[in-house]
Amino acid sequence: MPEGVIVKALSGYYYVKPAIDGADPVQCRARGIFKKKGITPLVGDRVVYEITENGEGTVDEVMPRTTELIRPPVANVDQALLAFSLAEPDLNLQLLDKFLVHTEKAGLDTVICLTKRDLITEDGQPGENTQEQMALEEVVRLYEGIGYSVIVTSTRTNEGIAEARAKLEGRTSVFSGQSGVGKSSLLNALVPGLALETNEISSKLGRGKHTTRHVELIALEGNGGGLVADTPGFSQLDFLQMEAEELSSCFVEMKRAASGCKFRGCLHQHEPGCRVLALVENGEIATSRYKHYLVFLQEMKERKRRY
Ligand SMILES: Nc1nc2c(ncn2[C@@H]2O[C@H](COP(=O)(O)OP(=O)(O)O)[C@@H](O)[C@H]2O)c(=O)[nH]1
Ligand SMILES: [Mg+2]
Numbered sequence: 001m002p003e004g005v006i007v008k009a010l011s012g013y014y015y016v017k018p019a020i021d022g023a024d025p026v027q028c029r030a031r032g033i034f035k036k037k038g039i040t041p042l043v044g045d046r047v048v049y050e051i052t053e054n055g056e057g058t059v060d061e062v063m064p065r066t067t068e069l070i071r072p073p074v075a076n077v078d079q080a081l082l083a084f085s086l087a088e089p090d091l092n093l094q095l096l097d098k099f100l101v102h103t104e105k106a107g108l109d110t111v112i113c114l115t116k117r118d119l120i121t122e123d124g125q126p127g128e129n130t131q132e133q134m135a136l137e138e139v140v141r142l143y144e145g146i147g148y149s150v151i152v153t154s155t156r157t158n159e160g161i162a163e164a165r166a167k168l169e170g171r172t173s174v175f176s177g178q179s180g181v182g183k184s185s186l187l188n189a190l191v192p193g194l195a196l197e198t199n200e201i202s203s204k205l206g207r208g209k210h211t212t213r214h215v216e217l218i219a220l221e222g223n224g225g226g227l228v229a230d231t232p233g234f235s236q237l238d239f240l241q242m243e244a245e246e247l248s249s250c251f252v253e254m255k256r257a258a259s260g261c262k263f264r265g266c267l268h269q270h271e272p273g274c275r276v277l278a279l280v281e282n283g284e285i286a287t288s289r290y291k292h293y294l295v296f297l298q299e300m301k302e303r304k305r306r307y
């Protein structure tokens, strides 16, 4: 029986893309057996399906998942592409660090995509109302230094598009980022012929409206293939299911340093013999990252108190 991947789930139907390049998805119903077993097929699931008489099909078997994201609900994702615009809206490094906590927690490889390169000055200076005045080069150096891939893109000049495409090949990736940063535009540039709806930013609010409603995987044809989910992003970035110690381990450079802390379970605040604090002091760990860590730690504590 043929195999494929669920690329869309809508109104009780699952759209299964056959494992053949260029083939159109088959509209399928899930077998009743899944409901009995309490399995809900997810977008991203690799499945065995069967074509029925009317040209539709049935999903007969769901293969074991390697990963399972809850928000957005996608199975088998192995990579996150975090889209952050350099301007309109201004680059928000605190939000980027928050997204990174979530991709680390989910165990995903992360590519940071800095979009709208054409909107900042030639020498990479940020807009005036950026909270943290960090030039492009500095931002790239910071995150590459931690170990992340950073790609700078513009859908106006096509800068970085080929590089982004290469990163997506052969993998299942989720695109995440605030609305209005250019996710759909980027996908349109990456996939010839795709015409995702993009939206203009309301200049008053500095953010776009949500036009991406359901999760859908888009196939990158040719070369190594690959699937990409254009999603509104991790909708609720809260820290409810996280312990303080886990938070610090999601800052990977702190995690690496933590083995050098005097106390196990060190939260890197005021503990004596804290290696992280020493590295912040000597500049090996960026102040911005450490500051955001403390902000999130505080947020977590406040959350816990409220619930
Ligand atoms: N100047 C510039 N504008 C862009 C770029 N990419 C997207 N935009 C614009 O940013 C707005 C939001 O883009 P969209 O792709 O809908 O963002 P999404 O909400 O993240 O999917 C639209 O007005 C796009 O035309 C870019 O590289 N440069
Ligand atoms: Mg969009």
Ligand SMILES: [Zn+2]
Binding pocket: 258, 261, 262, 266, 267, 268, 269, 271, 273, 274, 275, 276, 277
């Ligand atoms: Zn410490």
